[in-house]
Amino acid sequence: MPEPAYLTANRANWDDRAVAHVASPDYRVADFDDPEFLSDVVRFDAQRLGDVRGLRTVHLQCHIGTDTISLARLGAKITGVDLSPVSIDHARELAARTSAQADFVVADVYSAPAALDAGSDLDQGGGFDLVYTSIGALCWLPDIDRWAQVVAELLRPGGGLFLRDGHPMLHATNESRPDGLLTLEYPYFETEPLIWDGDGTYVQTDHKITHTTSYQWNHGLGELITALLRHGLELTLFEEHDTAPHEAIPGRMTQLGNGEWRLTDHPERLPLTFTIAATKRPRSGDGFRLPAAR
Incomplete structure (x- = not known):
């Protein structure tokens, strides 16, 4: 079966982006020569993520x-996964x-369980303690329910998901109108x-x-949360x-000085990102179960 057109196009696009991003001062690649340096993204997440020392972790869509x-550097036993070979070479x-x-x-994300041989030595799904996904990931995936299924396959019972990503309200906003207005012009829901x-x-x-x-x-957000619940995860944080x-x-x-940016004018009107943490429930034949995605 031929590869979907979106996957071929996005891989080539991200191969190109990887070259630009490694050279850009915004990714601060040279700063990693300091063994104490952490990316601004992880520094922001760390206060919510908690202690990751010793956790078997997979970082989906890890880019460079x-x-x-x-x-x-925080102690996770980590494997990064990305569809872009150029990104992985730089990583x-x-x-x-x-x-x-x-x-x-x-x-690619949907192939991650097979690529990582998840579940080969366990009888209740994957063996990872933590699935981590950071900014700018989910918008490249066509099916959020299938993504949630992958997360569930990768995690051991009791393992956790940590996700921070761009808010769907931001993604639905057109910010480049000539009249300067911020307007909702793009789909909020999966289409x-x-x-x-x-x-x-x-x-x-x-x-x-x-x-x-x-x-x-x-x-x-409703589609995302429902998909996680459907595949056996319980939310422990939503912010x-x-x-x-x-x-x-x-x-x-x-720019706020900590790597974060906020709208200058009335920042309270638009959420820009969100954080979700969830835990995979042990398997059980009892209790209410959501129906399969349509």
Whole structure:
């Protein structure tokens, strides 16, 4: 069976982005030469994530590995997974240069359980203590229910998911209108993909993307939470934030000094990111179960 068009296009797009992002000052790759340095994303997450020392962890959609290596520095036994071979090459180079204890695997999210051989030595699903996903991940996936199924397959009973990502309200907002208004113009719920064509990316760089086509989807919070519940996870944290770790709406945000950005004008009107933590329940034949996704 041929590979879906979205996967081919997005892999090529992210191969290009990886080259730009490694060279960009925004990813601060050179700062990892300091063994105490952590990415701003992981530094923000750490206060909610708790102690990860010794946890067998998989980082889905790890990109060039800056957050993966940061979690390794906090003590996680971590494997990063990404669909982009170029991203993984750069992640491995960074890990080798900094002597980070992190492994990396090339695979798209839906293929991750097979690629990681999840569940080969366990009779109740995958053997990971923690599945971690950071900013800018879910919008590249067409099916949030299938993603939740992957998370459940990867986790051992009692294991946990930690996710911080862009808020679907932000993704539904058009911030580039000539009249300066912030308007809801794109889908909030999971629908057909939005297909974009552009040679730029979200960091400071002179590099131009040559594989310019990309496919993206939004996923409403209700769709996301219901998918997690359907696949046997219980929410332990849900929080919405008025900040993001990048200038999500260029020219209209203020940098706060901790790697986070907030709308300059009335930041209370738009959530920019959210955090969800959840725990996989032990298997049981008892109790109410949600129906399968339609």
